[in-house]
Amino acid sequence: MRVAFQTLGCRLNQFESEALAAQFLAKGWETVEFHEEAEVYVINTCTVTNKSDRKSRNLIRYPLRRHPESLVVVTGCYTESSRKDLEKEPGIGLVVPNQQKNLLVSLVEAHLGGELPKELPRDVLPVSLGNVFDYPVLPRVFHTRASIKIQDGCDNFCSFCIIPQVRGRAQSRPVVEILDEAAQLVKSGIKELVLTGVNIGRYDDEGRHLDDVIRQLLDLPGDWRLRLSSLEPDGLPENFADLFLHPKMVPHLHLCLQSASNRVLLAMRRQYTYEDYRNLVARLRDKVPGFHITTDLIVGFPGETEEEFQQTCQSIHDLSFSHAHVFKYSRRSETRADRMGDQILEAIKAERSRILHEKVEEQKLAIMNAWVGKTQRVLIEKFTSGPPCGWGEHYLPVVLESDAVRNEFITTRISGVKHLDGELVLTGVPLR
Numbered sequence: 182m183r184v185a186f187q188t189l190g191c192r193l194n195q196f197e198s199e200a201l202a203a204q205f206l207a208k209g210w211e212t213v214e215f216h217e218e219a220e221v222y223v224i225n226t227c228t229v230t231n232k233s234d235r236k237s238r239n240l241i242r243y244p245l246r247r248h249p250e251s252l253v254v255v256t257g258c259y260t261e262s263s264r265k266d267l268e269k270e271p272g273i274g275l276v277v278p279n280q281q282k283n284l285l286v287s288l289v290e291a292h293l294g295g296e297l298p299k300e301l302p303r304d305v306l307p308v309s310l311g312n313v314f315d316y317p318v319l320p321r322v323f324h325t326r327a328s329i330k331i332q333d334g335c336d337n338f339c340s341f342c343i344i345p346q347v348r349g350r351a352q353s354r355p356v357v358e359i360l361d362e363a364a365q366l367v368k369s370g371i372k373e374l375v376l377t378g379v380n381i382g383r384y385d386d387e388g389r390h391l392d393d394v395i396r397q398l399l400d401l402p403g404d405w406r407l408r409l410s411s412l413e414p415d416g417l418p419e420n421f422a423d424l425f426l427h428p429k430m431v432p433h434l435h436l437c438l439q440s441a442s443n444r445v446l447l448a449m450r451r452q453y454t455y456e457d458y459r460n461l462v463a464r465l466r467d468k469v470p471g472f473h474i475t476t477d478l479i480v481g482f483p484g485e486t487e488e489e490f491q492q493t494c495q496s497i498h499d500l501s502f503s504h505a506h507v508f509k510y511s512r513r514s515e516t517r518a519d520r521m522g523d524q525i526l527e528a529i530k531a532e533r534s535r536i537l538h539e540k541v542e543e544q545k546l547a548i549m550n551a552w553v554g555k556t557q558r559v560l561i562e563k564f565t566s567g568p569p570c571g572w573g574e575h576y577l578p579v580v581l582e583s584d585a586v587r588n589e590f591i592t593t594r595i596s597g598v599k600h601l602d603g604e605l606v607l608t609g610v611p612l613r
Contacts, residue, residue, distance in 0.1 A: 182209075183210065183217075183220055183221070184210050184220070184221040184222075184289075185212070185213050185215045185217060186198050186202055186212065186223050187225070189225065189227035189236055189240070189257070190227025190229060190257065191379075192377050192410040192411065193330065194225050194227060194257055197225065197282055197283075200283075201282070201285055204286040208286065208290070215243070218251075219251060221251060221289055222244035222248065222251055222252070222253050223285070224255050224257070225257040226256065227258055227259060228258040228259040228263070229511075232509075233259070237259040241270070241273070245270075245271075252275070252293065254273075254275040254277060255267055256276075256277040256279070257282075260276050260278050260279070262347055264276060275289065279347065325371070325373070325563075325571075325587060326373040326374075326408070327371040327373070328374075329359060329362055329377065330354065330378060331353065331377070331381060331394065332351065332379060332383070333349070333378055334349040334350045334352050334379055335348060335351055335379045335380045336350055336351045336383070337413070340448065340449050340450045341479065341513065341516055342513070343513045343516055351380060351385075353384045355386055356389050356394055359394060359398070372588055372589075372590060373408060373572075374405065374408070375407075375408045376410060377410040378410070381410065382415070382416050390418070391417075392417075392420075392421060392424060395407065395409075395424050396424070404590070405429065406431050406560075407431065409434060412435060412437070413452075414438070414461050415452040415453040416452070417461070421464075422461075422465045422469075425465065425469050426469070431574045432472045433472070433475070433503075433576040435474075435576075436458070437477045438477065438478060439451060439477060439478060440455075440489070440492075441455050441492040441493040444489065448482065448484065448518075449479075459500065462500055473575040475502060475504040475505065475506075476505045477506045478508070478537060479510050480507065480510065480533040480534050481525040481533055482518065482525070483510070483523050483524050484522075484523040485510075493537065497537070498544060501544065501548065502541065503544075503545060503548045503576070505541045507537045509530040510525065552595045553597060556592055556593060556612065557579055557592075558574050558591070559572065559573050559581070560572055561585045561588060561591060568580055568583070569581050569584065569585040570606065571591070578601075579593055579607045580601060580606050580607070580608050581611060582596065582610050585611065591611045592611070593610065593611055593612065594609060596608050
């Protein structure tokens with residue numbers, strides 16, 4: 182039996198898809214590309230923006246049109262915001278909410294075995310049956326890096342965001358479970374662990390916080406490194422930057438900014454100021470010179486003035502972001518921002534997005550050019566149609582100019598910068 186996955190959205194979704202794919206493989210299934218023929222198609226959706234909703238719908242329709250005889254399974258955050266509509270869609274076999282995502286493989290096998298009705302009723306599974314952290318430790322399928330889910334849900338309720346509605350309130354995984362999974366992964370040969378969740382900075386297991394988890398993980402022996410997924414800049418201890426002095430910690434954070442305007446940040450109900458963010462970045466770079474910061478930015482938030490937009494543009498240079506995801510503000514029902522006046526015209530949002538994208542690419546190119554002649558310790562992740570490629574410790578993509586082994590650390594001298602599949606990458610020569 183063959184199963185194909187397509188995943189949208191955050192690193193947490195990526196982790197959950199990989200964990201599910203590993204479960205299918207352990208049961209004797211074969212994973213194939215989404216465009217290939219399969220008995221089951223799993224679409225792990227996102228709903229963070231209207232664009233994400235459209236992408237989710239388009240991906241769902243693809244197997245419905247091309248492979249109507251196959252089982253189409255929809256899960257992820259779009260199932261939470263549009264569950265009723267999905268259940269009315271002809272041809273969708275299973276709609277699995279986030280709380281039961283860990284049960285997806287068992288549900289698929291039960292469905293194919295005739296143990297579930299063709300159209301799964303909304304209330305067939307009580308929420309209590311699910312466990313958002315209950316994914317077995319199995320070999321990686323799509324990546325050599327291994328994500329560890331330590332947290333889910335969010336209590337921040339930013340005015341533009343519906344994640345608390347679709348992921349639920351914040352909950353943290355017990356430290357002992359995290360340490361046990363990490364030890365198993367390192368023992369299995371994994372070279373990079375990534376801590377992931379919706380809002381990992383607010384991790385709280387009976388008074389133990391993110392920095393406590395990190396310190397205990399860093400005691401695990403072996404030649405491996407630790408990376409954090411997307412992180413909010415608030416709620417971190419004053420000495421958080423000291424953690425990155427440890428040789429296993431990579432000198433990179435994806436630290437969400439959203440806007441460089443304090444008025445906009447306040448309207449977004451973000452829990453920090455631009456000065457707070459800038460000071461955190463300064464502390465990180467004071468401890469580790471050359472520390473790389475990537476971020477998320479929103480343009481066209483209700484009431485955003487041209488001056489406030491320019492402040493965000495200036496932050497690209499001032500904070501030396503090595504990359505930024507740029508989002509046009511997307512109205513979401515049941516959020517405070519949707520009820521705000523001074524909604525920005527789509528044409529203005531599109532133009533601001535274009536300008537900011539250009540500035541991000543200019544800054545990214547300058548930073549990557551500065552790496553030419555220097556070295557990166559690259560973890561070989563995958564092979565394209567050409568040479569092997571992987572990620573340096575600063576989260577820079579590197580394509581090697583010679584052969585290498587997957588899941589191997591290679592100290593690499595950076596030789597240049599080029600475009601590959603529309604993305605900027607470094608090229609490098611291994612130092613043997």
